[in-house]
Amino acid sequence: MAEIQIKGVAKSFGSYTALHDINLTIQDQEFMVLLGASGCGKTTLLRIVAGLETATTGEVWIGGKRVDHLPPKDRGIAMVFQNYAVFPHLTVFENIGFGLRMKKVPNDEVKRRVERTAGLMHIEQLLGRYSGELSGGQRQRVAVARALAMEPDVILMDEPLSNLDALLRMEMRAELKGVLAESNTTAIYVTHDQVEAMSMADRISVMHQGRIVQAASPIEVYRNPAAEFVAGFIGNPPMNFLPATPQGAGKWAVAGQVLDGPQTQKALKFAIRPEDLHLAGQGLQAVAKVIEPLGAHLLVTCEVDGALFRAVLDSDLSVKPGDTLTLAPQSDRIRWFDPETTRAVA
Amino acid sequence: MTPRYLPYVLILPVTLFLGVFFLYPFALVAKQAFTTGGGFTLDNFREVIGYWKFPISLKNTMLLAAIVVPVQLALALLMATMVNRMQKGRDLVLYVWTIPLGISDLAAGIIWLAIFEQSGFLNSMMTGLGLVEKPITLLGYQNPWLVFAAIALAEIWRATAIMLVILVAGIGLIPKEYYEAAEVFGASPWKRFVKITLPLLRPSLQTALILRVVLAFEVFAVVVALGGTLFPVLMGQIYSYQFDLMNGGGAAALALIVLAISVVFTLIILRALRVPKGATI
Amino acid sequence: MTATDVSTGAAQRRSGHYLYAASVALLCAWVLVPLYFLLINTLSSPDTVNSFPKPFIPEFDWGSLEFFAGYDGMLKALKNSVVVAVLTMIMSIAVGAPAGYALSRFEFRGKGLFRMLVLLTRAFPLPLLALPLAVMFIRTGLDDTAIGLALVHTTLAIPFAVLITFSLFSGIPIELEEAAWTLGCTRFTAFTKVVLPLILPGIAASAIFAFVISWNEVFAAAVLTIENRTLTAFLLAKLGEAPLHLKFAGGFILVVPALVFIFAVRKYLFAMWGIANR
Numbered sequence: 001m002a003e004i005q006i007k008g009v010a011k012s013f014g015s016y017t018a019l020h021d022i023n024l025t026i027q028d029q030e031f032m033v034l035l036g037a038s039g040c041g042k043t044t045l046l047r048i049v050a051g052l053e054t055a056t057t058g059e060v061w062i063g064g065k066r067v068d069h070l071p072p073k074d075r076g077i078a079m080v081f082q083n084y085a086v087f088p089h090l091t092v093f094e095n096i097g098f099g100l101r102m103k104k105v106p107n108d109e110v111k112r113r114v115e116r117t118a119g120l121m122h123i124e125q126l127l128g129r130y131s132g133e134l135s136g137g138q139r140q141r142v143a144v145a146r147a148l149a150m151e152p153d154v155i156l157m158d159e160p161l162s163n164l165d166a167l168l169r170m171e172m173r174a175e176l177k178g179v180l181a182e183s184n185t186t187a188i189y190v191t192h193d194q195v196e197a198m199s200m201a202d203r204i205s206v207m208h209q210g211r212i213v214q215a216a217s218p219i220e221v222y223r224n225p226a227a228e229f230v231a232g233f234i235g236n237p238p239m240n241f242l243p244a245t246p247q248g249a250g251k252w253a254v255a256g257q258v259l260d261g262p263q264t265q266k267a268l269k270f271a272i273r274p275e276d277l278h279l280a281g282q283g284l285q286a287v288a289k290v291i292e293p294l295g296a297h298l299l300v301t302c303e304v305d306g307a308l309f310r311a312v313l314d315s316d317l318s319v320k321p322g323d324t325l326t327l328a329p330q331s332d333r334i335r336w337f338d339p340e341t342t343r344a345v346a
Numbered sequence: 347m348t349p350r351y352l353p354y355v356l357i358l359p360v361t362l363f364l365g366v367f368f369l370y371p372f373a374l375v376a377k378q379a380f381t382t383g384g385g386f387t388l389d390n391f392r393e394v395i396g397y398w399k400f401p402i403s404l405k406n407t408m409l410l411a412a413i414v415v416p417v418q419l420a421l422a423l424l425m426a427t428m429v430n431r432m433q434k435g436r437d438l439v440l441y442v443w444t445i446p447l448g449i450s451d452l453a454a455g456i457i458w459l460a461i462f463e464q465s466g467f468l469n470s471m472m473t474g475l476g477l478v479e480k481p482i483t484l485l486g487y488q489n490p491w492l493v494f495a496a497i498a499l500a501e502i503w504r505a506t507a508i509m510l511v512i513l514v515a516g517i518g519l520i521p522k523e524y525y526e527a528a529e530v531f532g533a534s535p536w537k538r539f540v541k542i543t544l545p546l547l548r549p550s551l552q553t554a555l556i557l558r559v560v561l562a563f564e565v566f567a568v569v570v571a572l573g574g575t576l577f578p579v580l581m582g583q584i585y586s587y588q589f590d591l592m593n594g595g596g597a598a599a600l601a602l603i604v605l606a607i608s609v610v611f612t613l614i615i616l617r618a619l620r621v622p623k624g625a626t627i
Numbered sequence: 628m629t630a631t632d633v634s635t636g637a638a639q640r641r642s643g644h645y646l647y648a649a650s651v652a653l654l655c656a657w658v659l660v661p662l663y664f665l666l667i668n669t670l671s672s673p674d675t676v677n678s679f680p681k682p683f684i685p686e687f688d689w690g691s692l693e694f695f696a697g698y699d700g701m702l703k704a705l706k707n708s709v710v711v712a713v714l715t716m717i718m719s720i721a722v723g724a725p726a727g728y729a730l731s732r733f734e735f736r737g738k739g740l741f742r743m744l745v746l747l748t749r750a751f752p753l754p755l756l757a758l759p760l761a762v763m764f765i766r767t768g769l770d771d772t773a774i775g776l777a778l779v780h781t782t783l784a785i786p787f788a789v790l791i792t793f794s795l796f797s798g799i800p801i802e803l804e805e806a807a808w809t810l811g812c813t814r815f816t817a818f819t820k821v822v823l824p825l826i827l828p829g830i831a832a833s834a835i836f837a838f839v840i841s842w843n844e845v846f847a848a849a850v851l852t853i854e855n856r857t858l859t860a861f862l863l864a865k866l867g868e869a870p871l872h873l874k875f876a877g878g879f880i881l882v883v884p885a886l887v888f889i890f891a892v893r894k895y896l897f898a899m900w901g902i903a904n905r
Contacts, residue, residue: 052805072808085806089824102811150810348814356729357741359722360785367760367782368748374759428651441893442655445662448885450843452859456878457665463871465677467664503661557749564752567845567859570866581846588758588850601755608752 002063002076002153002186003028004049009058011044018044019210022058026186026203031177034190035197036207037233042190043158045207049188050156051075063153073102078147080157084139086131092118092142093127099150117145120179137168144176148183155180157189161196173199194234198222206230224335228269228342231335237274237299237310242284244270244336255284255305259329262336262345269337274299275312276333283328286311288319300325378598390599394587397596403578410494410579411562414501418558419551421502422509427539430517440514446507455571458500459485462572485572493573500568505561509554516550517543552619559615560608580604665882668875677871695876704861705880707773708842711857714777715841716834719784720792724830727792728818732801749786756782757847764851771853779847784837791836791895795829796822832895835888842884 004026011019019041026032034042047053049060051072060068067075078099087095096114105113118124121141131139140160147155160176161169177200180187191197197204198218205215206229214226225231231239244252244259245267252261254270261268275297277283286302286309298313302325311327319325336345382389394400429440446454461467462484472478484492520543528538544551566581580600587597667682672690695701729735730742760779761770769775799822807817823830848860856864862877869877 050809052808071813072805073811073813077809079806079809081802081806083800083802085800085802087803087806087821089821098807099810102816146806146810156809352814353729353733353735353738356725356733360726360745360789361741363722363782363785364744364748367778368751368753368756371756371759371763372751374762375755378759425654428647428654431647432651439651439655441890442658444889444893445658445886448839448843448889449882450845450859450885452845452863453843453878453881453885456862456874457661457882460664460668460875460878461661465871467667467683470683503657560752564755564846567863570863574866584755584758585846585849594758594762597758601752601758604752604755 003061004154004186004188005059005061006045006049007059007061009045009048009055009060011041011048011053012056017210019048019055022212024205024212024215026188029184029186031180031187031189031200031202033197033201033204034188034207035192035194035204035233037192039209040207041210042192042207046156046158046188046190049154050077050079076153078150078152078155080140080143080147080155080160082159082162084131084136084143084160084163086134086139086142086146088131090130091127092123092129092131092134095131095142096127096146096149098146113149113151114145117149120148121145121175137164137172140164140172144179148179148185151183152185154186154188155183157187159191160189162191162193169196176200194236198234206233208233223333224344226344228271228337231271231337231344235273237312239271239273239335240304240309241337242270242304242307242309243339244268255307257282257284259334260331261334264345267339268345269339271335271337272329272333274310276330277311277313277327278330279313279317280326280328283326284309286325286327288321288323288325291319291321302327375598375601378595379602382595390595391603393593394596394599394603399578399583403580403583406494406577407563407565407580410498410501410565411559414498414505415555415558415562417498418502418506418509419555421506422513422554425506425510426513426517427543429514444507444511446504447511449504450567451504451565452567452571454500454504455568458496458503458568459571462496485576487576490576493576496572497565497569497577500572501562501565504568505558508561509558512550512554512557513547516547520546548619548621552615552621555615555619556612559611563604563608563611662882665875665879668872669879671872673870673872690872692876692879694870695873695880698873700856700861701858701873701877704856704858707852707855708858710773711777711780711848712838712841714774715780715784716838718777718781719788719837720830720834722781723785723788723833724792726789727794728796730789730793731796745786745789748782753783753847757850760847761850770851771855773855776848776851776857777841779851780841780844781837783844783847784840787836787840788833791829791833792826795826795833799825829895832892835892836895839885839888843881 004024006022006024006026009019009022010017022041022045024032034045036042044053048055048068049062051067051070055068058068059066062075062077072079087098090098093114096117097110100110100113114127115124118127121144123138123141123145126134126138126142131142134142140163143160161172164172173196189196189200201218203215203217204221206213206221208229214221214230216224216226221230222234225234225239228241232241242254244254244261246265247253247258248265250260250263252259252268252270259270261270284304286300286304288300288302290301292299292301293315295315297315298317298319300311300313300319302309302311304327309327311325313319337343338345379390380386380388425443429436429443432439449457459466466484468484469478483489485496524542524546525538528542533541564581565579566585569577569579569582581604584597584600584604587593587600667684669692670688671682671686672688673694674690726741726745730738757779764770764772764775769778803821803825804814804817807821808814812820843859845859845863848857849863852860858877858881862869862874862881866874
């Protein structure tokens with residue numbers, strides 16, 4: 001059982017608070033992604049779970065055991081670092097077997113595990129080489145194999161793919177997901193790339209300024225963002241926002257149109273994803289400014305009521321800058337946010 | 347996992363060492379300089395400054411430094427820029443040019459003695475070329491300026507490498523892009539040197555100058571080897587106070603004077619070559 | 628640009644090239660020729676050394692070196708120099724490396740002060756401290772001992788040891804140590820199994836540098852040793868009275884180990900000053 005519990009963890013560096021009161025439970029064998037921009041605290045949180053940083057307050061429990069006073073080697077974790085941290089003075093074989101030798105695992109078992117994980121990561125032919133002879137992608141595979149060979153309860157990954165080129169990143173993403181699914185390990189994966197998060201996670205914890213804003217499955221975070229920040233961060237191109245004034249009885253005025261919305265009298269923000277808009281007879285009036293033919297679809301940047309507005313439309317349409325479009329939002333995909341709290345309103 | 351005291355444990359040995367073998371003797375020197383068996387007194391200083399050899403050894407030391415250090419700085423800068431442009435052979439040339447680093451000042455004195463002494467190589471070459479008829483006494487009291495020149499030459503030969511190493515390392519830190527940008531904007535090689543290299547070399551120049559100037563005031567063995575008693579310098583005076591005149595107080599007082607001079611010049615150099623905050627590479 | 632412009636440009640570049648190459652060669656000769664003269668003297672018989680004019684090719688006569696070896700107290704002085712230098716080498720690394728590690732890895736209160744202290748030692752005419760140390764050593768019985776002088780030389784070498792090891796450790800990403808901690812290492816085992824193997828060449832260079840510093844040091848050696856003189860102190864004392872061939876052979880012996888060592892450590896010299904000047 002390698003359930004992870006993070007209870008009330010906060011971290012300050014002098015006067016700077018990196019993490020405020022983090023509470024998160026990660027199920028056994030769950031693949032949890034910590035997603036956020038630089039400086040949001042995701043790496044700090046990962047390092048606290050690893051034991052490379054000490055929390056200012058709070059507790060960390062792994063597998064039912066409290067670990068926050070234990071060094072990394074006694075926590076049952078293995079870690080994959082952003083810059084791989086493959087030991088330059090050891091061969092690939094010795095690297096992968098390093099942790100096993102530290103734990104005094106017998107030689108034949110070391111050999112078996114190293115060869116198995118090297119096979120999993122498709123680097124069996126590199127076992128005799130040194131890291132200086134390997135490419136970045138190969139080194140990354142060594143780093144992952146080294147962590148997997150430990151057969152840990154928990155595997156922690158700190159932006160492991162961010163130093164790879166785009167194509168390699170895509171390939172490795174799929175590979176990693178497959179390998180980790182088979183390995184029965186709980187995983188925490190830190191990234192700033194929301195595509196990676198969406199593709200790999202069982203659940204995503206979206207972090208912003210030291211707090212977890214929403215922790216939910218990818219599709220839930222996508223469809224039902226709990227806060228404006230999540231709505232704007234997830235999805236590319238990001239969600240559109242417009243101010244909405246209440247007209248009474250659940251009716252709202254948005255850029256001159258009247259739409260159905262929540263039963264409240266406060267001013268709210270209307271939000272819709274660019275791909276949930278279509279051309280129709282009735283809808284929001286938009287003046288096209290920039291047309292980007294992306295092949296699979298057309299990305300049109302418009303002005304609606306003076307505000308920036310994007311729509312993803314069928315690639316066969318012919319739209320020119322200056323054209324007026326009528327964009328109808330798909331009604332079940334409309335989201336409403338409270339501008340003061342930035343949280344979603346039902 | 348890291349005990350908070352760990353860094354302090356790690357620096358403890360050095361601190362202890364420097365405390366016992368640097369700070370403590372320094373305090374002793376200071377104390378000895380300011381006492382004469384009685385209480386606090388400035389007598390030692392008065393005595394030392396009043397001694398007839400003081401003005402001349404002060405003058406000699408300063409003069410030597412004033413000539414040698416600028417020459418070495420220019421030479422080291424020249425050599426560093428030359429090396430910077432080299433591709434093949436760079437390693438070998440750099441090794442040759444830094445050989446003097448490993449040569450003690452005593453050995454350097456002996457080496458130049460081989461050249462300048464009466465039956466030495468310089469005389470051999472001059473008679474061989476027919477410039478003189480018989481060997482001349484180069485290092486004798488008849489030619490004090492020649493003795494000075496020999497010492498200066500030996501010092502330049504020996505200690506330029508110290509500055510060279512520092513400057514080469516400093517130049518190596520300057521990214522090539524700055525030169526390329528300057529070139530694109532129309533700067534000639536000399537302009538690039540003056541406007542890019544020199545300013546960005548400031549921290550290295552500072553270090554090199556301070557180190558060299560402090561070492562220059564300590565010049566000792568080279569002088570003894572080449573000039574003997576013909577060219578008194580401060581360090582030699584300290585040595586003779588301690589061992590010939592058995593005057594510990596005098597030696598200590600003079601040592602403090604040398605220290606004071608070094609500190610003053612260090613501060614001057616630090617001020618003159620200081621780098622504005624944020625203006626580093 | 629006409630064709631003549633291009634060719635004069637090329638001619639100018641070529642002559643600039645020759646000037647450059649000639650200057651480099653000249654400067655190399657400037658360094659090497661005096662050493663060559665020393666070599667000539669060392670490899671000549673004592674009579675030749677004292678004769679005039681001097682030959683410009685060594686005779687390969689071992690007479691001077693034999694005289695050197697046979698001179699009373701010379702070999703003992705040589706041995707003393709070696710002992711003191713080796714002791715300095717060991718102590719400066721043992722004491723300096725932990726400090727270099729602390730400076731590169733930790734932020735701690737007093738760090739700035741510590742760095743100043745180390746820097747101060749380098750900017751200070753250290754041999755001057757030999758005087759009170761002589762008194763201190765007499766009282767503690769360390770006077771005229773190899774270990775006593777080695778302690779002083781170590782103080783001289785410590786700033787360099789700290790600086791070089793600091794730059795070495797700074798070149799090892801902390802991620803490597805952190806990876807080792809997650810793979811079952813304590814802080815200490817991570818250091819011995821991951822960091823140490825990677826910096827061993829640099830530590831060796833630092834040790835050699837300390838050796839050279841001790842080997843070459845003159846003033847403190849002259850002040851602190853009487854019966855058990857090191858080579859530098861010995862030669863200094865004999866400078867007035869010794870015959871020429873002795874001085875030169877002695878100079879040669881002083882120079883040779885340093886030449887070899889500087890060759891071994893040359894790239895670390897530049898690395899050390901590069902980092903120190905940031």
